[in-house]
Amino acid sequence: MSEPLLVFDKVVKRFGDFTAVKQMDLNIGKGEFVAIMGPSGCGKTTTLRMLAGLEQPTQGEIRLDGRVMNDVKPHERDTPMVWQSLALFPFLSVRENVEFGLKMRGFDAAARRDKALQWLDRLGMSEFVGRDIATLSGGQKQRVALARSLVTEPQILLLDEPLSALDAHLVIRMQSVLTNLQRELGITFVYVTHSQSEAFAMADRVVIMSQGEVAQVGEPKDIYREPANRFVAEFVGRNNIISGKVISVAEGKATIASQSGDFSVTAPAACLPKAGSKATFVISADLVKLSMTRPKTGNMVPVTLISEEFIGSVVTLFLESQDGQEFKVQVQERELSTLDLKSNETLYLSWPASSAHLLTGT
Amino acid sequence: MQQRVLTWFLRAYIGVIFLFVFTPIAFSVVFSFNSQRFPTIPLGEFSTQWYDTILADHDVWQAALTSIVVAVSASAIATLLGFCTAYSDYRYSFRFKGAYLALILLPPTIPLIIMALAMLAWFSKIGASGQVWSIIIAHSVLTAPFAMAIIRLRLNQMDENLEAAAWNLGASEWSAMRHVVVPFCKPAIVSAACLCAAVSFDEFAIAWFVSGLNKTVPVFILEIVTGNIDPRVNAIGTFVFMTSMALVVAAQIFFSTKQLRKPAGEAG
Numbered sequence: 001m002s003e004p005l006l007v008f009d010k011v012v013k014r015f016g017d018f019t020a021v022k023q024m025d026l027n028i029g030k031g032e033f034v035a036i037m038g039p040s041g042c043g044k045t046t047t048l049r050m051l052a053g054l055e056q057p058t059q060g061e062i063r064l065d066g067r068v069m070n071d072v073k074p075h076e077r078d079t080p081m082v083w084q085s086l087a088l089f090p091f092l093s094v095r096e097n098v099e100f101g102l103k104m105r106g107f108d109a110a111a112r113r114d115k116a117l118q119w120l121d122r123l124g125m126s127e128f129v130g131r132d133i134a135t136l137s138g139g140q141k142q143r144v145a146l147a148r149s150l151v152t153e154p155q156i157l158l159l160d161e162p163l164s165a166l167d168a169h170l171v172i173r174m175q176s177v178l179t180n181l182q183r184e185l186g187i188t189f190v191y192v193t194h195s196q197s198e199a200f201a202m203a204d205r206v207v208i209m210s211q212g213e214v215a216q217v218g219e220p221k222d223i224y225r226e227p228a229n230r231f232v233a234e235f236v237g238r239n240n241i242i243s244g245k246v247i248s249v250a251e252g253k254a255t256i257a258s259q260s261g262d263f264s265v266t267a268p269a270a271c272l273p274k275a276g277s278k279a280t281f282v283i284s285a286d287l288v289k290l291s292m293t294r295p296k297t298g299n300m301v302p303v304t305l306i307s308e309e310f311i312g313s314v315v316t317l318f319l320e321s322q323d324g325q326e327f328k329v330q331v332q333e334r335e336l337s338t339l340d341l342k343s344n345e346t347l348y349l350s351w352p353a354s355s356a357h358l359l360t361g362t
Numbered sequence: 363m364q365q366r367v368l369t370w371f372l373r374a375y376i377g378v379i380f381l382f383v384f385t386p387i388a389f390s391v392v393f394s395f396n397s398q399r400f401p402t403i404p405l406g407e408f409s410t411q412w413y414d415t416i417l418a419d420h421d422v423w424q425a426a427l428t429s430i431v432v433a434v435s436a437s438a439i440a441t442l443l444g445f446c447t448a449y450s451d452y453r454y455s456f457r458f459k460g461a462y463l464a465l466i467l468l469p470p471t472i473p474l475i476i477m478a479l480a481m482l483a484w485f486s487k488i489g490a491s492g493q494v495w496s497i498i499i500a501h502s503v504l505t506a507p508f509a510m511a512i513i514r515l516r517l518n519q520m521d522e523n524l525e526a527a528a529w530n531l532g533a534s535e536w537s538a539m540r541h542v543v544v545p546f547c548k549p550a551i552v553s554a555a556c557l558c559a560a561v562s563f564d565e566f567a568i569a570w571f572v573s574g575l576n577k578t579v580p581v582f583i584l585e586i587v588t589g590n591i592d593p594r595v596n597a598i599g600t601f602v603f604m605t606s607m608a609l610v611v612a613a614q615i616f617f618s619t620k621q622l623r624k625p626a627g628e629a630g
Binding site for chain 1: 545
């Protein structure tokens with residue numbers, strides 16, 4: 001029974017009185033693309049820096065390929081990182097930047113050159129080999145930084161918000177460069193970001209962190225559809241979160257009385273709350289149906305329109321129920337144009353009980 | 363209209379300042395090529411006789427050699443010290459760091475004559491006065507703060523992750539220093555070395571007190587001018603001025619050309 005490539009075993013990191021990472025347990029397998037995501041200050045960058053050896057865990061163990069890494073110096077590990085600022089060496093040429101890791105590991109000049117050229121070629125940078133770093137564009141620098149990190153052929157690559165400085169159209173391009181590279185090389189990528197779209201687009205698994213703790217680990221679609229707790233539901237956005245008291249439980253279905261009305265939610269038997277307890281469920285904004293006439297059955301809330309947010313083909317409507325709870329609904333723009341919305345009119349939101357997801361955590 | 367008057371006024375003002383600073387030097391240069399013994403107008407004929415005289419003078423060569431040895435050694439020591447203090451400031455934070463930096467930057471704020479006297483007193487106490495290396499030590503102390511200030515400016519432009527990136531790619535702390543920090547600071551290091559050499563080359567008060575028989579050029583000049591008017595001074599003065607200016611200009615060129623380049627990592 002072999003251990004996963006990378007193991008965080010009850011890792012704690014404190015800076016003075018501040019605890020940046022609390023009791024982190026996480027396994028990352030060989031060849032996995034894992035994104036660590038969370039708001040700023042959640043401990044995601046500290047986690048990555050511990051992997052690179054730039055910070056030592058205060059407690060617990062980090063094991064890479066079975067070896068305890070806590071006291072291994074940064075230069076004695078092979079955990080290259082792509083930095084948010086890229087941190088390319090401005091006084092070296094593109095090729096010399098890529099060769100740096102090999103030079104430090106004592107490769108001779110010819111071998112360094114061959115490998116560097118090979119990697120620059122692979123990343124489509126062969127025509128820039130002799131150029132000064134300062135003359136490159138953001139996307140080109142990004143590729144040089146990738147080549148520089150990968151040239152030693154590591155088992156694992158760390159990426160610290162590498163795309164945050166790029167223009168939106170370049171981000172999409174680099175995402176496909178990264179995912180293709182990761183599949184071809186079959187190595188582990190640990191990718192830290194605050195961007196949900198980057199994490200969900202690329203990662204096999206996403207780790208959501210909040211205030212130094214792992215809030216949820218899972219595949220992107222699971223995190224999106226089945227957030228484990230209120231923090232994740234709010235963080236991944238566009239969720240309607242409704243709390244209330246359970247009034248009845250029957251046949252895999254709980255009925256929850258909230259201020260906006262009574263709603264039924266389906267859940268696996270093990271997850272169903274007891275009658276009388278408090279419960280929270282989420283209903284994703286794109287699963288809510290908007291209608292002008294009152295639906296006859298099912299979960300339903302009368303609301304009035306407050307505002308709308310128009311992004312391309314999808315429109316997010318912000319609505320309010322009579323008791324003041326805000327609801328979000330996402331509809332296709334062409335669908336919306338068939339409805340004749342006026343601001344003071346009463347509209348109806350509805351969704352099937354099976355679309356709602358009951359939160360198990362708090 | 364008002365704007366233009368102001369612009370012209372400011373230009374004239376700068377012109378007057380330059381005139382004020384450079385006229386005496388220009389006179390010294392002009393008279394160094396004058397055949398007459400006394401600096402009077404109208405000028406005599408064009409002549410290089412004073413240059414011929416000083417080039418033939420063994421004492422002048424001796425003083426120049428001492429000055430060069432002192433300037434080169436002091437600038438090397440001062441630049442090394444300056445780099446180390448600037449790096450310790452950049453890399454580490456510790457208690458009393460403010461006091462540490464103030465102490466390092468102190469020497470130029472002490473009046474030179476007091477510093478010179480203190481140096482003399484201390485060197486004689488430990489039996490080290492009147493040596494070439496006592497001038498070297500004194501000048502290193504005097505110029506190290508300049509080196510530190512220049513190198514510190516450059517270090518502050520360094521991406522804070524640059525060194526960590528080198529470690530991350532397998533460089534030990536010493537390798538990272540050698541292959542990343544020093545190359546990054548190179549323009550500032552060269553510039554600091556030039557400036558320290560220029561300051562040391564020109565410095566008179568300390569050299570006069572601690573030099574003993576090892577006269578540097580400025581000390582030698584003073585000895586010539588005490589007592590009589592000697593046109594050789596103009597020739598030596600021109601030579602000293604040219605050397606210092608060359609060093610200062612070199613310092614400026616090294617510092618500013620590289621400085622304009624943006625550090626890596628910015629979105630382009």
